[in-house]
Amino acid sequence: MNSNIVWHNASVTTGERNEQKGHAPCLLWYTGLSGSGKSTIANAVDRILFERGCHTYLLDGDNVRHGLNSDLGFDDNSRKENIRRITEVANLFADAGLIVGTAFISPFIADREQARNLAKETFIEVFVDTPLEICEQRDPKGLYTKARKGEIPNFTGISSPYEAPPSPQIHIETDKLSIEEAANQIVEYLVKHKVIPA
Template identity: 50%
Template sequence: MTHARARAVDAYKVGESTNIKWHEGAVDRETRERALGQRGCVLWFTGLSGSGKSTVAYTLEHELFKRGKIAQVLDGDNIRHGLNSNLGFTAADREENIRRIGEVSKLYADSGMITLVSFISPYKKDRLAVRERVGDRFVEVYMKIPLSVCEERDPKGLYKAARAGKIKGFTGIDDPYEEPVNAEIEMEVAKEDGVLAPPRDMAHKIIEYLDAKGFLKAD
């Protein structure tokens, strides 16, 4: 078969193909949720680098497991080691980074998983696109913290490198972070004094929210 012919019948290009159909499974979401005793959802942790997103997400995962709930953290750094290892930090790559993990998080939530997504996700339109895909099971968690505190903490040395011009397009320095306006949960990680809220306390507040909204039990 010639290369031209191969391109003409490429059924893996979903947007151009009529051969790829959606298949419904024999076990629906509600059945899975009853088996797990919880409702699938996506908790989307967004905030500046160094705002404590992953720390709180992993603390929350542990606290949920202690309560017999099934949760999974999808961490931005970890995902860039595999699924998104071919993406950089241009605006287009950032958008694709969030689109991919948004689709993955939706699949997890549809399986009944309490899905904890820890991504900077600096652009409102990208977070909104995921919200629209996930629907009313999307919970935005804004890790609110002054930029100055993140720079002071700088656990990975990234702010220092960005200020020195060694990293270009770094969120909060020479690339914007667009704060959520109406996040379901706004977590005040620290004020200008730099005193950090304990991760376990923040995790417990999120658990209270999940319990109140009925995510920790199945109908």
């Protein structure tokens, strides 16, 4: 860090932002295999929260790679940097008082812990737990087919590992729940933990 760079404290406090928005900020970190339903569930939650008057923003993995992270590949180091950048951006949004959703595979526990350490108490890990065989059956982008043919190297769940969260705050088993049920489970968690009003 350059010694000429100085941190400036904001004149608006977190409490003031919470009061203005009517809810606390948080970072909903959706993690799971490709095709698990992360983006679908995250968007369903975002719609419910928006209609309840909450201030939200959703950072989706593919969307972010079109811009902010368009220079990154899919090797382990690029994936780590992808998650580091997203963590920084999401934390800024949460600091502004928003409920932020991030829908990324984020396959490595260490990277998710780095996000948790930065976001602190606002971090809520949402494990979108879908069996690999179901993800492959869905294969909405045709990625598993390509990965099985060896056309996509370092593909999570096939040629690169996915480290499942050992103790996520929210565990969504998509083979047992509808999208609506999964979204409601997450919203109920936010109500129970006083992130949003009942």
